[in-house]
Every structure is written in structure tokens, then in C-alpha cells.
Amino acid sequence: xxxxxxxxxxxxxxxxxxxxxxxxxxxxxxxxxxxxxxxxxxxxxxxxxxxxxxxxxxxxxxxxxxxxxxxxxxxxxxxxxxxxxxxxxxxxxxxxxxxxxxxxxxxxxxxxxxxxxxxxxxxxxxxxxxxxxxxxxxxxxxxxxxxxxxxxxxxxxxxxxxxxxxxxxxxxxxxxxxxxxxxxxxxxxxxxxxxxxxxxxxxxxxxxxxxxxxxxxxxxxxxxxxxxxxxxxxxxxxxxxxxxx
Amino acid sequence: xxxxxxxxxxxxxxxxxxxxxxxxxxxxxxxxxxxxxxxxxxxxxxxxxxxxxxxxxxxxxxxxxxxxxxxxxxxxxxxxxxxxxxxxxxxxxxxxxxxxxxxxxxxxxxxxxxxxxxxxxxxxxxxxxxxxxxxxxxxxxxxxxxxxxxxxxxxxxxxxxxxxxxxxxxxxxxxxxxxxxxxxxxxxxxxxxxxxxxxxxxxxxxxxxxxxxxxxxxxxxxxxxxxxxxxxxxxxxxxxxxxxxxxxxxxxxxxxxxxxxxxxxxxxxxxxxxxxxxxxxxxxxxxxxxxxxxxxxxxxx
Numbered sequence: 341x342x343x344x345x346x347x348x349x350x351x352x353x354x355x356x357x358x359x360x361x362x363x364x365x366x367x368x369x370x371x372x373x374x375x376x377x378x379x380x381x382x383x384x385x386x387x388x389x390x391x392x393x394x395x396x397x398x399x400x401x402x403x404x405x406x407x408x409x410x411x412x413x414x415x416x417x418x419x420x421x422x423x424x425x426x427x428x429x430x431x432x433x434x435x436x437x438x439x440x441x442x443x444x445x446x447x448x449x450x451x452x453x454x455x456x457x458x459x460x461x462x463x464x465x466x467x468x469x470x471x472x473x474x475x476x477x478x479x480x481x482x483x484x485x486x487x488x489x490x491x492x493x494x495x496x497x498x499x500x501x502x503x504x505x506x507x508x509x510x511x512x513x514x515x516x517x518x519x520x521x522x523x524x525x526x527x528x529x530x531x532x533x534x535x536x537x538x539x540x541x542x543x544x545x546x547x548x549x550x551x552x553x554x555x556x557x558x559x560x561x562x563x564x565x566x567x568x569x570x571x572x573x574x575x576x577x578x579x580x581x582x583x584x585x
Numbered sequence: 586x587x588x589x590x591x592x593x594x595x596x597x598x599x600x601x602x603x604x605x606x607x608x609x610x611x612x613x614x615x616x617x618x619x620x621x622x623x624x625x626x627x628x629x630x631x632x633x634x635x636x637x638x639x640x641x642x643x644x645x646x647x648x649x650x651x652x653x654x655x656x657x658x659x660x661x662x663x664x665x666x667x668x669x670x671x672x673x674x675x676x677x678x679x680x681x682x683x684x685x686x687x688x689x690x691x692x693x694x695x696x697x698x699x700x701x702x703x704x705x706x707x708x709x710x711x712x713x714x715x716x717x718x719x720x721x722x723x724x725x726x727x728x729x730x731x732x733x734x735x736x737x738x739x740x741x742x743x744x745x746x747x748x749x750x751x752x753x754x755x756x757x758x759x760x761x762x763x764x765x766x767x768x769x770x771x772x773x774x775x776x777x778x779x780x781x782x783x784x785x786x787x788x789x790x791x792x793x794x795x796x797x798x799x800x801x802x803x804x805x806x807x808x809x810x811x812x813x814x815x816x817x818x819x820x821x822x823x824x825x826x827x828x829x830x831x832x833x834x835x836x837x838x839x840x841x842x843x844x845x846x847x848x849x850x851x852x853x854x855x856x857x858x859x860x861x862x863x864x865x866x867x868x869x870x871x872x873x874x875x876x877x878x879x880x881x882x883x884x885x886x
Contacts, residue, residue: 431802438800448795452606464595465801467588509799
């Protein structure tokens, strides 16, 4: 079992030619005159790992929602894996989401389903035969150290375990892009590092990863490209030394 | 094929899980569907039996032409030939005065001794006219009666036309009532199933949201809910069938007098296998339609 599309560890994003995500002058307003995002332009290469930082209300979650077509931008264009999200028809949205894994702060697990069933949901929607699905779910849970918990229900797991299940569900379909919205927001420091290591390992296997977080300590620990949002605008886009722009 | 099997399995599993997650709501929906179908089914049973009776009696329908007393035998035979030439007449049988008397005598059994006191045979000769199958109905009989009416030597014409017309009117009334009741019960069933499915949608909104996030198509999200409605309808249909059979077998003797009035002593029949399956399929269809109505507004993604 491997994560995502293979580009090789440390694959450098192209300067636009091989971008997984491109946003052009994107704005999002929920009420007249009140902007969650304002004129945001961003490019993330395939296989790149990017932190999206900023204080609460900076627009991190709004930007992620636009990227997996949960909402439409008020202005601008967004390309994800070469597809224009703004012009995506309703029927095409599921196809895009099958290629984009999403992890949330609140895990979004179904309490009445077992861990195996929760992770298997992502395989059910693409019609993976039951036997193959079980094998894939077992493999990803084993990678995340949860194979012995597969018949348990989410509420019997710790917060860190639940988030690992959510990550397993996001990765089991080998997505090309992984979006994580405050994935460690509910976890203690030790578990935060554990979860971030798992997410970072997905990037080393070629999956494009965008992690929204307000924890600056976490950002500095991993030394990855960091895009900082404030008041809905990008105020800083810093890349670690030695990486290509 | 494997994809279809995987998807069907998922739909079935999820629909059954949905039903078991809210057993009371599902049971109420099934019970209501069953009650509606029992009422509609009872009307259908009455209607089928009345129509069946009409079909059975249709073969026995004939016209009797009573001949004038004292008409010579030669004239009686000529009238019989004439009646046979009328369009729609299959056969004509001449019943002489004597034969009519003998029939009457054998019919009254123990009272036959009283007939011996009669001075002369009071019964007239008659022609028993059988119609071709196509004319064995009210309209067909009317045509034949009209052709024979007024023929010299024919004193009176007797047919089951009035009875048939009356029975047809009663049948139309039952059919109309059944149709009206069916529409009302059908709409009620649809609303009940639709509300049950709406409740299920609300109860499983987290699941719908997560399915949508992992790339489920609207059809994939709707599938289990539609199947849930279909299953509730089908189970309601089976329950209704069992209840109807129970009522038919155990309760029918209590309605013997009423049934005598509408079925004329004919033994009532229960649904055929095809009709029973149609009742269950009807329940399933109503359930599916109700679930479709509940989802018509779309699901939040």
C-alpha cells in the first residue's frame, strides 16, 4: 500500500507547468462587503507540501472549501488537478473529490460504523469490490498502526487514533491532493507530531499536501513552504532555503 | 459487473442499516402502508369477484321468447327457425307446453301432487335462445331482443338484461369508490413514506456529508434511501397480503349475507398469484415513489 501518485521523494513543483493547485485572483464573500478571501492567487506544485497559516478568521478554511468544491468563489478562477473548479458541473464534483482527500479538525467519522467501515466509505463510492476494499483498508490501517482497532467504533478510540482513521479514509483512495484543515487542532502536542508525520509522509510519496494550521511551532518544525493569510489576503509566501520556487 | 455487485451490496447493507437504526419509524411506515393496502386490496378483491361473477353468468345469459297459447306446432317451429336466423343467435331450442309443464313438475318436487288438480296445462311453449359469445352481454342482448320483439306469435320476451344492467351499475359504483379510495390511500402512503425517508435523511445528514466529501455521486447517496422506501413498501405489501388472506379465510363467513347480495351465492376467490404479486409490487412502487418525493428537493452536499 502506498500513498498517492508517485513523483518521487522531494519532487520539486514546477513553476506552474505541473501545478496541482492554481488560484487566480480568488475572492469569497458571504455577505455584501464582508470578504473571507480577497484577491488570493496561489500555485502549489504536484507533490509539494504547503502550510497555510494565519489567525482564526484569516480565510484558511474558506480557501480549502473552495479547493474541494464545497463552495464557489465569488470572483476568480481555481484549477485543481487541471480542472476548473468554478466551472465544474455538479456531476463532475464527485470525480474531483475522489482525487482530493480531505481531513478535518473534528475527524468527521460515523459513530455507528466500525473503523473499517469508516475508512471503506471512500472505496465504496468508487465501487471497489468488497474483498479488495477490505485488503486496502487493512493495509492503510496497518501503516497507521490501527489494524487491530478496525472492528472498533470511533468513540472507543482516542482523539489521535480517530484522526489517524480520518487520515486513513482520506488516503485509502490514493488521492493526488490531500487537504487538511487544522488536523491537529484537537490533539495534544505528542499526538500533533504523530499526525503531522503521517501527513508529511504522504507528501514524500508524491501527494500534494496543503495543511491549514494556526500552530506556528508546527510550521517551524517541518520547515516547509508556508503561505500566511490575514484578513483574507496572502501576506507572506515563504519557502524553505534550498527549495525551488 | 463486480462494480455493480459492490454497489448493490453497499445499497442493500446501508438501507437495512437505516431501517434498523430507526425501527419504530420504519415499523410505523410499514404498518401504515399495510393498512392502506389492506383497504385498497379489499376493494380490489370485491371488484375482481364481482367481475368474475359477471363473466361466469355471461355464459348462461339467454333470451326466452314465450309464445302465444294455442300456436300450432308448425308455427312454433317456423318461429324457432326465424329466431335462429337473427344475427347474434347461436342456438334456439323449442320448449313445448308439455315439456314446460314436466320441467315445472320436476322443479316443485313434493308439491307435484297439487299440479294434478289442474284441469289443463297453463304453461306456454317457449323458445330458449342462446347468444353467440360476443353478444353475451347487456348490449348484445338488447340487439337480439329488439330483433325478436313484435314477431307474430311471440307474446313476451324475457332476458337477464335488466339484471345485467343493474349489476353493471353496482360494479361501476364499486369500481369508482375503489378508484377514489385507492387514490386517497395512495397519496397518504406516499406522504407517509416521504416523511419517513425525510426523517432518515435528517438522521443521517452526517453520513451524507461525509459521503459527499469522499466523492459520492448524488445517485450513490440517494440509492440506499430509495431502496429503503422500496423495501418498506414491499414489506407493507406482504403484510397487507397476509392480513387480507387472514381476513378472507377467517372473517368471510361473518359477511356471508352481504356477499350473497353482491355475489349471488358464488364462492368468492382470493387473489391469484399474479394479483398477489402485483399488490406487493404496488406497495414497493409506492414506497419507491414516496422516497423519490422525499429526495426530490435534493440532498445537501
